[in-house]
Amino acid sequence: MLSSWRLQLLMTRIALYIASTLIVVWSVAPFLWQLSTSFQEDRLLSSPTPNFLPWPGTLDHFRNIFVEKQFHLYIINSAIVAGLTTLFCLAIGGAAAFALARLRVYYHFGILGLILSVSMFPQIAIVAPLYLTASALGLMNTYTILVIIYLSLGLPLVIWVLFGYFQTIPREIDEAAIIDGAGPLRLMISVILPMSLPGFVTTGLLAFIMAWNEFMFALAFTSGVERQTIPVGIANFTNLYYVPWGDLAAASVVVTLPLVMLVLAFQRWIIQGLTQGAVKE
Amino acid sequence: MTTLPSAGLAAGSRRSTRLGRRSRAERWAPLLFLLPAVFTLATVSVYPVLDGMRLSLRNTMLSTQEDEFVGLSNYIRLTGDPQFWSAWQHTMLFTAASTLLETALGLAMALVLYETFKGRGWVRAAMLVPWAIPTVVTSKMFGWLFDGQHGVINWLLLQSGLIDNYINWYGDSRTALLTIIIADVWKTTPFMALLLLAGLQTVPHSLVEASRIDGAGPWQSFWSIRLPLLFTPLLIAGMFRALDAFRIFDLVYVLTGGGPADSTEVLSTLSYKVLFSGLDFGYGSALSAAMFITEALIALCFGLFIVRRMRRDNG
Numbered sequence: 242m243l244s245s246w247r248l249q250l251l252m253t254r255i256a257l258y259i260a261s262t263l264i265v266v267w268s269v270a271p272f273l274w275q276l277s278t279s280f281q282e283d284r285l286l287s288s289p290t291p292n293f294l295p296w297p298g299t300l301d302h303f304r305n306i307f308v309e310k311q312f313h314l315y316i317i318n319s320a321i322v323a324g325l326t327t328l329f330c331l332a333i334g335g336a337a338a339f340a341l342a343r344l345r346v347y348y349h350f351g352i353l354g355l356i357l358s359v360s361m362f363p364q365i366a367i368v369a370p371l372y373l374t375a376s377a378l379g380l381m382n383t384y385t386i387l388v389i390i391y392l393s394l395g396l397p398l399v400i401w402v403l404f405g406y407f408q409t410i411p412r413e414i415d416e417a418a419i420i421d422g423a424g425p426l427r428l429m430i431s432v433i434l435p436m437s438l439p440g441f442v443t444t445g446l447l448a449f450i451m452a453w454n455e456f457m458f459a460l461a462f463t464s465g466v467e468r469q470t471i472p473v474g475i476a477n478f479t480n481l482y483y484v485p486w487g488d489l490a491a492a493s494v495v496v497t498l499p500l501v502m503l504v505l506a507f508q509r510w511i512i513q514g515l516t517q518g519a520v521k522e
Numbered sequence: 523m524t525t526l527p528s529a530g531l532a533a534g535s536r537r538s539t540r541l542g543r544r545s546r547a548e549r550w551a552p553l554l555f556l557l558p559a560v561f562t563l564a565t566v567s568v569y570p571v572l573d574g575m576r577l578s579l580r581n582t583m584l585s586t587q588e589d590e591f592v593g594l595s596n597y598i599r600l601t602g603d604p605q606f607w608s609a610w611q612h613t614m615l616f617t618a619a620s621t622l623l624e625t626a627l628g629l630a631m632a633l634v635l636y637e638t639f640k641g642r643g644w645v646r647a648a649m650l651v652p653w654a655i656p657t658v659v660t661s662k663m664f665g666w667l668f669d670g671q672h673g674v675i676n677w678l679l680l681q682s683g684l685i686d687n688y689i690n691w692y693g694d695s696r697t698a699l700l701t702i703i704i705a706d707v708w709k710t711t712p713f714m715a716l717l718l719l720a721g722l723q724t725v726p727h728s729l730v731e732a733s734r735i736d737g738a739g740p741w742q743s744f745w746s747i748r749l750p751l752l753f754t755p756l757l758i759a760g761m762f763r764a765l766d767a768f769r770i771f772d773l774v775y776v777l778t779g780g781g782p783a784d785s786t787e788v789l790s791t792l793s794y795k796v797l798f799s800g801l802d803f804g805y806g807s808a809l810s811a812a813m814f815i816t817e818a819l820i821a822l823c824f825g826l827f828i829v830r831r832m833r834r835d836n837g
Binding site for chain 1: 563635715
């Protein structure tokens with residue numbers, strides 16, 4: 242009896258390890274293949290049998306993307322747009338989430354629901370009207386228009402996640418601060434903000450990733466390497482006669498590696514922040 | 523905003539004025555804090571949707587400068603447009619297939635991660651990788667993996683004897699949409715799993731334990747205890763996934779551009795082409811309005827189902 246029970250336990254363990262290995266392979270293998278591809282010569286990439294390890298390695302693809310395709314310009318554009326978006330998202334979204342979570346607002350769950358439903362709009366539905374408005378205002382092909390659009394795309398998520406964070410801070414702290422004479426702004430900046438710094442870091446990261454990865458609006462509203470962001474640059478990476486898979490892999494690695502590092506470093510906070518809303522349901 | 527700091531900075535000696543000011547600040551502060559966000563969303567998201575509805579009733583052409591009110595004629599043209607209906611079908615098929623696959627696979631992954639074992643943190647961290655990768659990069663990555671000539675997937679399938687000849691995955695109209703579904707499932711499933719895991723962790727452990735003591739196997743306890751309790755979170759996660767899948771753009775636009783032979787054309791890519799290649803802003807707006815309506819209907823169906831389910835759970 243006992244031994245069969247033990248056997249079953251052992252089998253369960255083994256099944257668990259196999260399943261989790263599969264999950265890891267599923268999640269990471271395509272990216273690792275891209276990493277390996279980025280260091281392989283074109284000759285190896287077009288051989289009938291794939292080479293899994295980049296040996297002999299080459300840095301040609303990295304040289305190609307930076308020297309011939311001016312990839313650093315796309316990176317600078319993306320960094321500016323995503324950085325500004327993150328700052329504005331945190332300032333504006335933080336204030337809104339603070340009001341909804343800590344101040345007396347009527348129908349605050351209704352307002353939250355409305356804000357969330359805005360994020361469910363099909364984005365293609367706002368491209369045409371925004372395009373006409375941006376042309377009329379002379380905002381085409383500027384950082385400004387991208388930041389404004391990304392701000393509105395990012396705000397619902399930022400408000401939602403920060404709202405969850407603020408709710409976890411005990412209310413007694415507010416009362417103490419108000420008795421000490423702090424107004425709402427003071428309460429937000431010197432009491433709530435320092436206490437929810439992890440929340441701001443996570444939310445900022447989410448907003449940054451959203452802006453860094455966005456493609457459709459960047460495609461429609463910018464033209465030319467002076468303002469185009471990375472996704473547009475990568476999408477346009479084609480050669481007249483063949484697809485430069487090696488260069489594409491190198492570009493993918495360059496734009497993804499920092500993101501992957503950031504995400505791995507903050508994974509605990511990200512998972513916590515993103516799943517808070519789901520748990521509350 | 524300028525009046526707010528004074529409420530907090532007022533000196534203690536002017537007690538009466540400070541109280542007066544604070545109550546005024548208290549009344550206006552929430553509005554002032556909300557205003558920038560509400561203003562941004564109203565002008566950049568809500569107003570353009572309404573403006574798009576207006577455009578859909580006009581024949582705005584950027585190439586010929588036409589711009590007149592034409593009533594419902596764009597919508598009438600839409601109902602008879604085979605391109606629209608085929609894109610509508612592809613979009614619905616993609617939405618249904620990817621949502622179902624991602625929810626089922628995500629649930630399976632979440633159940634694995636629910637158990638405690640060494641290295642679980644690493645597995646969870648690895649699962650964030652597909653989510654963090656830009657979708658455009660995912661498209662190119664799958665373009666390389668599923669390449670018809672040198673793709674490693676073809677090679678692996680041939681070596682393991684599952685196929686006899688290389689398949690031209692996204693270059694063949696029979697398999698192109700499938701390739702896009704696979705790429706989307708790869709990218710989104712791990713994230714779905716993390717959401718569902720959070721839902722699973724709210725199921726009281728004592729319930730599972732109790733069923734185990736009563737002699738229920740792991741399979742039985744899953745079907746009779748965890749799944750019923752998880753049903754509402756599953757529906758909610760499924761709804762968000764379906765609404766998001768319905769607006770798919772990046773993957774299709776970059777991987778196939780809607781081809782071959784329009785076999786992967788979805789509503790977002792079709793609208794984009796009508797808008798920016800055809801420069802037909804009137805008709806393009808009618809297309810996106812039709813999308814908006816379909817999306818609202820999907821949300822409504824899920825919403826009704828969820829509300830009914832919640833009522834039953836609580837009553």
